[in-house]
Amino acid sequence: xxxxxxKTDFSEMLCDVFNGATIMLGGFGEAGSPIELIHALIDHGAxxxxxxxxxxxxxxVGLGALIGQRxxxxxxxSFAKSAKAITFPELYNNGEIELEVVPQGTxxxxxxxxxxxxxxxxTATAVGTxxxxxxxxxxxxxxxxxxxEALSADFAFIKADVADRYGNLTFNxxxxxFNPIMCMAAKQSLIQTKxxxxxxxxxPEHVIxxxxxxxxxxxxxxxxxxxxxxEEGIIYP
Amino acid sequence: xxxxxxKTDFSEMLCDVFNGATIMLGGFGEAGSPIELIHALIDHGAxxxxxxxxxxxxxxVGLGALIGQRxxxxxxxSFAKSAKAITFPELYNNGEIELEVVPQGTxxxxxxxxxxxxxxxxTATAVGTxxxxxxxxxxxxxxxxxxxEALSADFAFIKADVADRYGNLTFNxxxxxFNPIMCMAAKQSLIQTKxxxxxxxxxPEHVIxxxxxxxxxxxxxxxxxxxxxxEEGIIYP
Amino acid sequence: xxxxxxxxxxxxxxxxSIASKIANDLPHASYVNLGIGMPELVSQHIKExxxxxxxxxNGLLGMGPTPNENEIDLDLINAGKKPVTILPGGSFCHxxxxxxxxxxxxxxxxxxxxxxxxxxxxxxNWSTGKGIPAVGGxxxxxxxxxxxxxxxxxxxxxxxxxxxxxxTLPLTGAGVVSRVYSDYAVIDITKEGFKVIxxxxxxxMEFLQNITDGxxxx
Amino acid sequence: xxxxxxxxxxxxxxxxSIASKIANDLPHASYVNLGIGMPELVSQHIKExxxxxxxxxNGLLGMGPTPNENEIDLDLINAGKKPVTILPGGSFCHxxxxxxxxxxxxxxxxxxxxxxxxxxxxxxNWSTGKGIPAVGGxxxxxxxxxxxxxxxxxxxxxxxxxxxxxxTLPLTGAGVVSRVYSDYAVIDITKEGFKVIxxxxxxxMEFLQNITDGxxxx
Numbered sequence: 001x002x003x004x005x006x007k008t009d010f011s012e013m014l015c016d017v018f019n020g021a022t023i024m025l026g027g028f029g030e031a032g033s034p035i036e037l038i039h040a041l042i043d044h045g046a047x048x049x050x051x052x053x054x055x056x057x058x059x060x061v062g063l064g065a066l067i068g069q070r071x072x073x074x075x076x077x078s079f080a081k082s083a084k085a086i087t088f089p090e091l092y093n094n095g096e097i098e099l100e101v102v103p104q105g106t107x108x109x110x111x112x113x114x115x116x117x118x119x120x121x122x123t124a125t126a127v128g129t130x131x132x133x134x135x136x137x138x139x140x141x142x143x144x145x146x147x148x149e150a151l152s153a154d155f156a157f158i159k160a161d162v163a164d165r166y167g168n169l170t171f172n173x174x175x176x177x178f179n180p181i182m183c184m185a186a187k188q189s190l191i192q193t194k195x196x197x198x199x200x201x202x203x204p205e206h207v208i209x210x211x212x213x214x215x216x217x218x219x220x221x222x223x224x225x226x227x228x229x230x231e232e233g234i235i236y237p
Numbered sequence: 238x239x240x241x242x243x244k245t246d247f248s249e250m251l252c253d254v255f256n257g258a259t260i261m262l263g264g265f266g267e268a269g270s271p272i273e274l275i276h277a278l279i280d281h282g283a284x285x286x287x288x289x290x291x292x293x294x295x296x297x298v299g300l301g302a303l304i305g306q307r308x309x310x311x312x313x314x315s316f317a318k319s320a321k322a323i324t325f326p327e328l329y330n331n332g333e334i335e336l337e338v339v340p341q342g343t344x345x346x347x348x349x350x351x352x353x354x355x356x357x358x359x360t361a362t363a364v365g366t367x368x369x370x371x372x373x374x375x376x377x378x379x380x381x382x383x384x385x386e387a388l389s390a391d392f393a394f395i396k397a398d399v400a401d402r403y404g405n406l407t408f409n410x411x412x413x414x415f416n417p418i419m420c421m422a423a424k425q426s427l428i429q430t431k432x433x434x435x436x437x438x439x440x441p442e443h444v445i446x447x448x449x450x451x452x453x454x455x456x457x458x459x460x461x462x463x464x465x466x467x468e469e470g471i472i473y474p
Numbered sequence: 475x476x477x478x479x480x481x482x483x484x485x486x487x488x489x490x491s492i493a494s495k496i497a498n499d500l501p502h503a504s505y506v507n508l509g510i511g512m513p514e515l516v517s518q519h520i521k522e523x524x525x526x527x528x529x530x531x532n533g534l535l536g537m538g539p540t541p542n543e544n545e546i547d548l549d550l551i552n553a554g555k556k557p558v559t560i561l562p563g564g565s566f567c568h569x570x571x572x573x574x575x576x577x578x579x580x581x582x583x584x585x586x587x588x589x590x591x592x593x594x595x596x597x598x599n600w601s602t603g604k605g606i607p608a609v610g611g612x613x614x615x616x617x618x619x620x621x622x623x624x625x626x627x628x629x630x631x632x633x634x635x636x637x638x639x640x641x642t643l644p645l646t647g648a649g650v651v652s653r654v655y656s657d658y659a660v661i662d663i664t665k666e667g668f669k670v671i672x673x674x675x676x677x678x679m680e681f682l683q684n685i686t687d688g689x690x691x692x
Numbered sequence: 693x694x695x696x697x698x699x700x701x702x703x704x705x706x707x708x709s710i711a712s713k714i715a716n717d718l719p720h721a722s723y724v725n726l727g728i729g730m731p732e733l734v735s736q737h738i739k740e741x742x743x744x745x746x747x748x749x750n751g752l753l754g755m756g757p758t759p760n761e762n763e764i765d766l767d768l769i770n771a772g773k774k775p776v777t778i779l780p781g782g783s784f785c786h787x788x789x790x791x792x793x794x795x796x797x798x799x800x801x802x803x804x805x806x807x808x809x810x811x812x813x814x815x816x817n818w819s820t821g822k823g824i825p826a827v828g829g830x831x832x833x834x835x836x837x838x839x840x841x842x843x844x845x846x847x848x849x850x851x852x853x854x855x856x857x858x859x860t861l862p863l864t865g866a867g868v869v870s871r872v873y874s875d876y877a878v879i880d881i882t883k884e885g886f887k888v889i890x891x892x893x894x895x896x897m898e899f900l901q902n903i904t905d906g907x908x909x910x
Contacts, residue, residue: 365866
């Protein structure tokens, strides 16, 4: 029997998702954002979700749409103030959604830490700022640091460029961003990929995310381009 | 003026090395071990060195030779008991060299931490063992962890497979090992590489160590193979 | 409060002049992160006697200029989410690795805008204290880069000094700024106060002191 | 102290039989790290109904069998520094990433040798307390892998039990072992003691108890 993580329908991809789950979404702005998986999550209907991502969505597609559907209880991100954000500001200003602001590098490191078995680490980022409030402080070599805890998730929704059936992934240019570390930090990493290749076509020197961090894969050959969709006024669902 | 980190002689590579320096040596056993740079360090003659590496050398070439020359005060490593080690056991049993034993994963993570601005992190590795002695313990989610501090160096001696003049590096198979993270953790990373290519031949998706972590490069087209050298009874210098 | 009309009377350096001063202070072979907005101008003023490598915190080292319309790739963007290019010798990495470059002290210079800079180098540039809080990578950059340069107007549109005794806005970092490039002066943050290392030819030290909330000296 | 001659009288399972039992307990699609020495035998007993992926902590996922003499590449070795191969779908990574797989709980099973295993799952397998201390990746593996299997002779060459009430040697990890595969039994570590889930057909529970320092039960 051969390992094959490739699925053919979205309901199989998301079959374990539950109300109250914590879900990481790859991407930096629209680059590397797994829009089709997010839309499948809207179709799935899970509620009270905690979303970990760099941004809080644009327009009414992808994460913007998920928030608009009121499926999200809390967003943990570095920058929720995107130029074309509609739904997050609306709910936030009405007190209908929680926000945890995390410096972008601390966010990335907390995610990697979760994937690497590190429950907490010290960092100089945010020392002396409002974001250090309530955090343990410690001095190393005469410099102040604060303790930051790992950030894990039940699921990571990931957009790759190329995958094989073992889950070895590569990404396209700066669409790599948070995707590889989120694969490490989630109990289940669900991947949408443009291309699927045979394992013997995978160059072992060039793999960015090794299959050990991947649970399920689905092919989306021509994913929606967020900025185009927003320009065209597309609203999901 | 163009950036060019490539040097042509070893004395220029090692011109900043000083007595008492802390030096990381890449490699896992002989794979990825920068033997020619280590031999240049023997020629250089710096004393009282602290060496950070996975092993403590074999035979009387490379690190084995450096230790034999009594240039090393202390070794920080995970496994000093290699099958063909001669010089380290000799000095260790005579109380003439210090040893700090670090679990291999903790060693790797402490090195990466130094390169990533993390002065310390918690880990479950070694909890309840003699190697946890004197280390701060803390409980997260009902599990015990110990605090481990970052491990930095003045220099990293690194063996790469291919480099360009910016210092972008790739490695050959499992010769990658500690090399990329040591480049991150040292003030000066000194690289010996088999091949040098033009920057436009470097594929930006395949770079393992980006040039920002590299200071100087020298080409060694046909490096000594440690196990062959030991078999042939070669002794350096 | 300074009279904002002063700004219309005494002309300071324009943005490109400030950018050019910064560009001249970046040494050959530096790794540099330019903040979104005005700091991006710096790259247009680098002289041919040096090569600078630009880092964008979303996983891009060796960032090149804006592409032509027909070369745009939406998967190749900068930290401001604008399409960019990559130069030969550039590389991509994931977010943790990219921020290791910043947080690990490998970025030689970052150039950022400011709302306030205090006399001891505190920087406030991420929040007015109102609206949705959003920090991005600013706190990592000021905590991690070897040198933090601030590029800013000397006073606000309302005529208030931006160089102050104590910041009133939420901090981005404490004691992090090395140098400020304003339209009126280049100022080092020192233990003794705001040290003027270059002053606009149209103004006096007295004028500079008037528009600065904190001791300036030469 | 048990009479070591017993071992010559009552024959236990041989190494390959033990390896085969372990191989049968590794589910399809598991990620597995096999310790140097006896545990390496396990890979030779995997049935065709499953695919197992082997991890070697020196940055190799998807490790294949030993190469032929003419295919040896000294840059492609395992954690025991012996030449190996890589299978299609395998990948290389650096040491921190490789140990993230271990320490982050991504390795489903590791199989290791033991000097002593205590009734509460403590493992001692890295040091006799004498000579040069050398730990390698053992402490990371036992702390990080989801399931830690021990493959060992039930008693030492000197006839002393290896399954003990309390370890006397320096620990590799505390409370880390899930299951022990010895030449006489397969034993789960439970709160109630050593739970025997398989016993060699040539011995009795009484015999097993005699060669074990700690309560065994079925």
